[in-house]
Amino acid sequence: MNRDLTIAEVRLTPILVADAPLLNTQGVHQPYTPRLIVEIVTADGITGLGETYGDTKYLELARPLAEWLTGRSVMDVNSLFALDLGVDASRIEGQVDAGGLRGVQSADKLRLSVLSAFEVACLDAQGKALGLPVHALLGGKVRDAVEYSAYLFYKWAAHPAGVPAEPDEWGAALDPAGIVAQARRLQERHGFGSFKLKGGVFPPDEEIAAVRALAEAFPGHPLRLDPNGAWSVETSLKVAKELGDVLEYLEDPTLGTPAMAEVSAGTDVPLATNMCVTTVGEIKEAFTRDAVQVVLCDHHYWGGLRNTRELAAICAAFGVGVSMHSNTHLGISLAAMTQVAATVPGLHHACDSHNPWQCEDVLTERLAFTGGRVAVSDAPGLGVELDRDELARLHRRWAEDDGSLRDRDDAAAMRAGEPGWRQPVMPRW
Numbered sequence: 001m002n003r004d005l006t007i008a009e010v011r012l013t014p015i016l017v018a019d020a021p022l023l024n025t026q027g028v029h030q031p032y033t034p035r036l037i038v039e040i041v042t043a044d045g046i047t048g049l050g051e052t053y054g055d056t057k058y059l060e061l062a063r064p065l066a067e068w069l070t071g072r073s074v075m076d077v078n079s080l081f082a083l084d085l086g087v088d089a090s091r092i093e094g095q096v097d098a099g100g101l102r103g104v105q106s107a108d109k110l111r112l113s114v115l116s117a118f119e120v121a122c123l124d125a126q127g128k129a130l131g132l133p134v135h136a137l138l139g140g141k142v143r144d145a146v147e148y149s150a151y152l153f154y155k156w157a158a159h160p161a162g163v164p165a166e167p168d169e170w171g172a173a174l175d176p177a178g179i180v181a182q183a184r185r186l187q188e189r190h191g192f193g194s195f196k197l198k199g200g201v202f203p204p205d206e207e208i209a210a211v212r213a214l215a216e217a218f219p220g221h222p223l224r225l226d227p228n229g230a231w232s233v234e235t236s237l238k239v240a241k242e243l244g245d246v247l248e249y250l251e252d253p254t255l256g257t258p259a260m261a262e263v264s265a266g267t268d269v270p271l272a273t274n275m276c277v278t279t280v281g282e283i284k285e286a287f288t289r290d291a292v293q294v295v296l297c298d299h300h301y302w303g304g305l306r307n308t309r310e311l312a313a314i315c316a317a318f319g320v321g322v323s324m325h326s327n328t329h330l331g332i333s334l335a336a337m338t339q340v341a342a343t344v345p346g347l348h349h350a351c352d353s354h355n356p357w358q359c360e361d362v363l364t365e366r367l368a369f370t371g372g373r374v375a376v377s378d379a380p381g382l383g384v385e386l387d388r389d390e391l392a393r394l395h396r397r398w399a400e401d402d403g404s405l406r407d408r409d410d411a412a413a414m415r416a417g418e419p420g421w422r423q424p425v426m427p428r429w
C-alpha cells in the first residue's frame with residue numbers, strides 16, 4: 001500500500017432525524033432525534049464515516065477531537081483512546097441521558113460515546129485504503145449475515161397535535177392487539193424471527209398480556225420484554241414467573257446491579273442489560289454477583305468496534321452472553337454494528353436495532369433486513385456511501401431548530417401531549 005493516510009480534514013455534521021412517537025417509560029420519542037455524522041478525510045481523498053449521539057455535550061467533545069486528529073494518521077486509533085478529552089466529570093457523573101435509558105452517565109461513557117464515531121470512521125477509511133471490509137480488520141467474519149430482532153414499541157398514531165413532525169405510517173399500538181399487528185407488519189416487511197417489546201409504559205399486567213398475545217401469534221419465536229428498570233424486584237419476579245415459559249430473556253426489569261442480582265437469584269429467566277453494565281467498571285460486580293446473563297453491547301457507549309470485541313471476550317470468560325443494544329440510529333451505525341457482530345463467535349441472540357423505525361437515512365442505499373438478517377458487506381470499509389444531499393437536508397433541519405430538539409428529552413416530548421407528565425420516579429411499579 002502506498003497511500004497517504006494522514007488526516008487532512010474531519011467534518012462533523014449534526015443532524016436531526018425524523019422519529020416516530022414511540023413510547024417508553026420516560027415518555028415519548030421526540031419527532032426529531034439528534035445524531036452526529038463524522039467524516040474523516042485522508043490526504044489521498046478517502047473518506048471514513050462514523051455516527052454517534054448528536055446531543056450538545058457529545059458535539060462539544062467532538063469538536064476539539066476533530067481538530068486534534070487533523071494531521072495524524074487514520075491508522076493511529078490507539079492514541080485516540082489515550083487522549084485526555086478533558087471531560088468535566090462534575091457536569092456528568094451520576095446524571096442520566098435520555099432520562100436514564102442508557103444507564104447512569106459517566107465522564108468515561110461520554111468520552112467513549114464520542115470516540116466510537118471516530119474509531120469507526122478511522123476503520124472505514126483504513127478498510128477503503130486497503131480494499132478490505134472492516135470485519136477483516138477485526139480478524140474476519142464468522143458469519144455472512146447478522147440476525148436482528150423486531151423492536152416493538154407501544155406508540156401513538158401521531159406526535160401531539162401542533163408539534164411539527166413527519167407523517168407516521170404505522171398507526172397506534174396501545175394494547176396487545178396493536179402490538180401483535182405491529183409485529184406482523186415488521187415480520188412481513190423484514191422477516192424478523194424474534195421480537196422485543198419495549199415495556200415500562202403500561203402497568204405490568206397489560207404488558208404481560210401483550211407478551212402472551214405475541215406468544216400465541218408467533219409460537220416458538222424468541223420474545224423479550226424490556227421495561228428499562230421500571231419495576232421493583234418484587235414486580236420483576238412476578239413478571240418473570242408469569243412469562244417464564246415464553247421469554248428468551250427479561251431485559252433490565254429493575255434498576256442497578258444489586259436489584260438485578262436479587263431478581264436473578266429468584267428466577268431461571270435469563271436477565272439481559274444495557275443499563276447496569278455499560279462500562280468496564282460495572283462488569284466485575286455484575287458478573288461476580290450473577291446479576292445478568294446477557295450484556296447488550298452498544299458500540300457507541302462502549303467506545304467502538306474493537307472495544308465491543310473486548311467486551312465479548314470478557315463476557316465469554318464469565319459465561320455471560322453478548323448481543324447488541326440500539327437507540328435511534330442510521331445506516332452508518334447499522335453497518336458498523338453488523339461488521340463487528342459478524343466477527344463475534346458467541347453471538348447467540350438476535351441483535352436489537354431501531355433502524356426499521358427510521359424513515360430517513362444518510363446513505364445512498366439503505367441496508368436491508370432480509371429474513372430478519374443484514375448481510376455482512378465484503379466491500380471495502382463499512383460498505384456504505386453517504387448521500388450528501390440528504391445529509392445537508394437533515395443538517396439544515398438541525399441548524400434551523402431553535403435548540404429545543406438538539407438534546408433528546410423524552411419527558412419533554414411527552415409533555416407536549418400530556419402537559420402534567422413528570423419524569424417517573426423509579427420503580428414505577
Ligand SMILES: O=C([O-])C(=O)C[C@H](O)[C@@H](O)C(=O)[O-]
Binds near residue numbers: 023101198326328352
Ligand atoms: O434497550 C433499550 O433499553 C433501549 O433501546 C433504550 C432506548 O432508548 C429505547 O428505550 C428508546 O429509544 O425508547
Ligand SMILES: [Mg+2]
Binds near residue numbers: 226252
Ligand atoms: Mg434495554
